[in-house]
Amino acid sequence: MTQSKLYKLRKNPLTDEVSCISKDNGNDRFTIIPINEDNTDYQDYLAWVAEGNTAEAAD
Amino acid sequence: MSTLKVNKLRDTAGSADAIVLDPNGGAVLAGVTTVTSVKVGAAVTISESGIEATGVGITCANLNGGQFGRRNLIINGAMQVAQRGNTSSVTSGYGGADRFKFDRSGAAVVTLRQQGVGNSPTDQGFGFCQQIDVTTADSSLAAGDYALLSYRFEGQDLQQLKKGTANAQQVTLSFYIRSPKTGTHIVELVDQSNSGRHVNKAYTVSVADAWEKKTVTFPMETSNTITNDNARRMDLNWWLAAGSTYSSGTLQTDWGADTNANRAVGQVNCMDSTDNNFYITGVQLELGSQATAFEHRNISEELKLCTRYFQKLQATTGSGNDNPIAVMANFTSTHAYGRIPFFNGIMRTGPSLTASDGSYFSNGASYTGLTFGVGGQSESSIEVNIQASSGNWTAGHAGWYRGGSFELSAEL
Numbered sequence: 423m424t425q426s427k428l429y430k431l432r433k434n435p436l437t438d439e440v441s442c443i444s445k446d447n448g449n450d451r452f453t454i455i456p457i458n459e460d461n462t463d464y465q466d467y468l469a470w471v472a473e474g475n476t477a478e479a480a481d
Numbered sequence: 482m483s484t485l486k487v488n489k490l491r492d493t494a495g496s497a498d499a500i501v502l503d504p505n506g507g508a509v510l511a512g513v514t515t516v517t518s519v520k521v522g523a524a525v526t527i528s529e530s531g532i533e534a535t536g537v538g539i540t541c542a543n544l545n546g547g548q549f550g551r552r553n554l555i556i557n558g559a560m561q562v563a564q565r566g567n568t569s570s571v572t573s574g575y576g577g578a579d580r581f582k583f584d585r586s587g588a589a590v591v592t593l594r595q596q597g598v599g600n601s602p603t604d605q606g607f608g609f610c611q612q613i614d615v616t617t618a619d620s621s622l623a624a625g626d627y628a629l630l631s632y633r634f635e636g637q638d639l640q641q642l643k644k645g646t647a648n649a650q651q652v653t654l655s656f657y658i659r660s661p662k663t664g665t666h667i668v669e670l671v672d673q674s675n676s677g678r679h680v681n682k683a684y685t686v687s688v689a690d691a692w693e694k695k696t697v698t699f700p701m702e703t704s705n706t707i708t709n710d711n712a713r714r715m716d717l718n719w720w721l722a723a724g725s726t727y728s729s730g731t732l733q734t735d736w737g738a739d740t741n742a743n744r745a746v747g748q749v750n751c752m753d754s755t756d757n758n759f760y761i762t763g764v765q766l767e768l769g770s771q772a773t774a775f776e777h778r779n780i781s782e783e784l785k786l787c788t789r790y791f792q793k794l795q796a797t798t799g800s801g802n803d804n805p806i807a808v809m810a811n812f813t814s815t816h817a818y819g820r821i822p823f824f825n826g827i828m829r830t831g832p833s834l835t836a837s838d839g840s841y842f843s844n845g846a847s848y849t850g851l852t853f854g855v856g857g858q859s860e861s862s863i864e865v866n867i868q869a870s871s872g873n874w875t876a877g878h879a880g881w882y883r884g885g886s887f888e889l890s891a892e893l
Contacts, residue, residue: 432854435816435866442855453835453890454855456863460712460830462892 429467429477440480443467540771548774554639554652555632555717556580556786558764559777560609563595564784564793565888569616575892578611579787580632581761582892587626589722589752590617601762602657602692606777610657610762613751619722620753627745628721628752630761633893635829636674636707636714641768644672645706653698654717655772659760660686665747667720667732668697674714675705677739681732683747694763696772702736711829713893717766720745721759722752788825792832794887796839805881807865811843814873817880822862823889831858832889834865839885841867843874851882863889 432454434441443455445463455463471477490500501509518528524536532539543549560578568576569592573584576593583591594612601610611630619626643649652670660666669681682697707714720727723745730742737743751759763775778786796804809819834855841848850870857864867882874880 432852434854434856435813435868436818436856444853447835451835451837452853453833454853455833456831456855456858458831458858461833462713463833463890 429470429475431477431480433480443477540769541773542771543774546774548776550776552765552767552773553776553778554634554766555764557783558656558762559607559775559783560595560601560611560762561780562784562787563609564787564791567592567594575791578609579791581611582631582633583613583629584631585619585626585628585722585752587619587623587628587722587724587752588617589615589619589626589628591628591752592616596760600760602659605657605692605694605763606775607657607762610659610760613721613759613761615752615755615757615759618752618754618757619750622722622724622750622752624724624726626722626724627727628723630719630721630759632717632764633713634715634717635893636710636712639707639715640709642701642707644701645704647703649701649703650768651698651701651770652766652768653696653770653772655694655696655763655765655775656761657692657694657763658686658719659690659692659758660749660751661689661754661757661759662749662751663687663689664749667723667745667748669716669718669720669744670699671716671718671739672705672707672714672736673712673716674708678702678705678736679733679739679744680736681744681746682734683732686749690758692760698770700735705736719761720748722750723748785826788823789827789829790890790892792823792825792828792889794821794889796884796886804883805842806839806885806887807882809841809843809865809867809880809882811874811876811878811880812866814876815868817841817843817867817874818864819866819882820862820864821887821889823860827860828889829891829893830860831863832891834863835888835890836882837885837888839882841869841874841880842883843880844878846872846874848872848874860891 428446430444431440432442445453489498491498520526526533557580562579571591575582577595592614596610596612598608601607663686665683672678684695727741727745732746733743765775794806807819809817812818836853848869852868854866
């Protein structure tokens with residue numbers, strides 16, 4: 423299990439539905455990842471989840 | 482018909498032989514010979530109209546001593562484009578020159594830099610190169626340790642290889658490297674369409690810390706086609722270090738199933754000291770068995786090709802009101818929305834967004850501590866929403882994100 427990355431779900435305030443995932447890169451840098459299966463950052467997130475990890479829930 | 486037996490023919494007024502006959506049936510013609518057409522076997526005809534070749538066609542190294550156009554399958558092979566800038570503390574990711582990714586397992590940490598003329602093989606026509614500077618060494622490789630420099634291809638860009646068909650074509654890789662180590666280095670192709678099938682070739686570095694040109698030809702297999710889409714379907718990897726997991730077998734010099742032990746047999750450890758620097762440029766992958774002159778492209782064209790995978794929207798220096806990156810609308814008192822078109826070009830897919838060092842300015846106030854989100858996105862634009870950590874702005878007003886940068890990534 424890898425915990426070196428921290429993911430947090432984010433909601434679209436208009437729809438109140440999860441629309442993206444925030445990845446903490448350290449040093450106050452965050453990558454916002456769309457829910458898009460062609461996006462390799464999203465693929466990495468799915469692989470991280472498949473390893474048994476869970477993202478922080480959306481606010 | 483009788484046979485005229487002579488050794489040489491000469492004009493009656495001439496001073497030198499025009500034709501010298503060979504006892505084995507050949508002939509050597511001196512001076513200018515004019516003929517209507519010459520046939521070489523059944524495949525090649527040379528005439529006043531030109532050269533007509535069937536079958537294998539023409540194999541040659543250059544055109545008028547220079548490059549052929551549109552042969553290089555690699556984007557940014559001359560390392561001209563470096564949108565991210567130099568990047569330190571890299572264990573996996575991009576930095577320095579676009580499109581080339583570093584990956585490792587183990588202790589090694591590197592800085593990735595685009596270097597200029599002072600470190601590049603300018604005598605070979607290259608003003609830039611990619612530097613991999615080892616900042617944390619991995620001097621004692623564990624079995625599973627490795628380090629790689631990778632280039633990833635979309636499947637739709639590789640259909641011309643005809644992999645998986647009876648007409649599959651071999652490809653030739655050429656590049657310039659400056660390695661801190663002499664000896665065996667490994668480069669490989671990995672087919673991501675077919676469970677990581679791979680083919681691996683060794684090349685030898687003769688002199689440490691000196692530029693050398695290397696050429697490697699990979700076979701292509703007639704089975705296992707490459708999926709024709711926009712996903713990562715083939716990797717080109719330069720091994721930089723390999724533990725026994727990747728080096729304890731027999732080097733797989735023809736295509737075969739994924740077998741880690743056969744991938745990097747003999748690879749020297751370029752990660753074993755913080756004194757080590759690995760440089761590379763002039764990367765070209767092309768059809769056929771002949772390496773041709775490097776296909777130089779101008780910076781505008783190369784940048785355009787790179788922006789399919791990564792774009793950086795950078796404010797000009799300073800953080801004043803004249804440095805907006807994105808104009809937004811305050812949809813509510815806590816959230817602003819905007820849609821950012823990718824003015825630099827269509828991207829491979831909807832990208833990820835990394836924003837840094839900026840602030841949101843609206844109605845005379847500046848807001849920091851921003852939280853970003855993305856919504857509907859495509860290959861041509863992305864919806865961005867911003868929320869400040871404290872304070873409210875006025876709904877219905879406009880604002881803009883200024884200073885800092887937006888990085889959009891659709892890498893493979």
